[in-house]
Amino acid sequence: xxxxxxxxxxxxxxxxxxxxxxxxxxxxxxxxxxxxxxxxxxxxxxxxxxxxxxxxxxxxxxxxxxxxxxxxxxxxxxxxxxxxxxxxxxxxxxxxxxxxxxxxxxxxxxxxxxxxxxxxxxxxxxxxxxxxxxxxxxxxxxxxxxxxxxxxxxxxxxxxxxxxxxxxxxxxxxxxxxxxxxxxxxxxxxxxxxxxxxxxxxxxxxxxxxxxxxxxxxxxx
Numbered sequence: 001x002x003x004x005x006x007x008x009x010x011x012x013x014x015x016x017x018x019x020x021x022x023x024x025x026x027x028x029x030x031x032x033x034x035x036x037x038x039x040x041x042x043x044x045x046x047x048x049x050x051x052x053x054x055x056x057x058x059x060x061x062x063x064x065x066x067x068x069x070x071x072x073x074x075x076x077x078x079x080x081x082x083x084x085x086x087x088x089x090x091x092x093x094x095x096x097x098x099x100x101x102x103x104x105x106x107x108x109x110x111x112x113x114x115x116x117x118x119x120x121x122x123x124x125x126x127x128x129x130x131x132x133x134x135x136x137x138x139x140x141x142x143x144x145x146x147x148x149x150x151x152x153x154x155x156x157x158x159x160x161x162x163x164x165x166x167x168x169x170x171x172x173x174x175x176x177x178x179x180x181x182x183x184x185x186x187x188x189x190x191x192x193x194x195x196x197x198x199x200x201x202x203x204x205x206x207x208x209x210x211x212x213x214x215x216x217x218x219x220x221x
Contacts, residue, residue: 055220
């Protein structure tokens with residue numbers, strides 16, 4: 001009996017014993033230390049994933065959106081049980097800015113050249129712009145992308161953050177274009193930030209901290 005109790009105790013300590021009555025696994029615990037970082041406190045539910053978005057393409061937001069839809073339809077999870085965290089960093093930081101910023105500052109997308117300019121004039125990842133995107137995706141992906149957009153992701157409770165380091169380069173565009181000092185350029189940049197998007201100390205901090213708060217990591221590759 002003593003040996004049996006010791007054996008069961010070791011299994012329980014390792015989390016190997018199933019919970020009685022088939023009860024669901026407990027929600028992943030968020031470690032202490034979210035402290036003064038409000039967006040970390042918004043990560044909730046059993047299903048959590050963080051999506052890296054270092055480029056100004058649609059990969060990050062589309063994957064976050066599809067994942068949310070598949071959690072709901074395939075795992076029968078409720079919206080409140082799923083959190084998608086999208087980290088806009090590096091070149092992807094411009095995607096945190098509203099349409100007025102894109103129109104005024106004429107931001108070229110990666111790959112734009114003088115001969116073949118690609119300057120959208122509005123944020124290319126808002127739901128209103130992405131509504132016709134489905135036709136360009138592989139057929140298996142099309143049913144899952146309906147309604148996709150940064151603004152739609154935020155409305156669904158998605159956590160979208162932008163790297164503070166990369167945000168400085170957004171500010172530098174304002175400084176150069178409007179001939180403003182750094183403090184004033186930051187005020188302008190913050191005024192153009194899409195509502196609901198938060199600044200993270202760095203993109204790599206956001207990726208690591210999200211994983212410490214129970215998120216599975218999804219690469220941009």
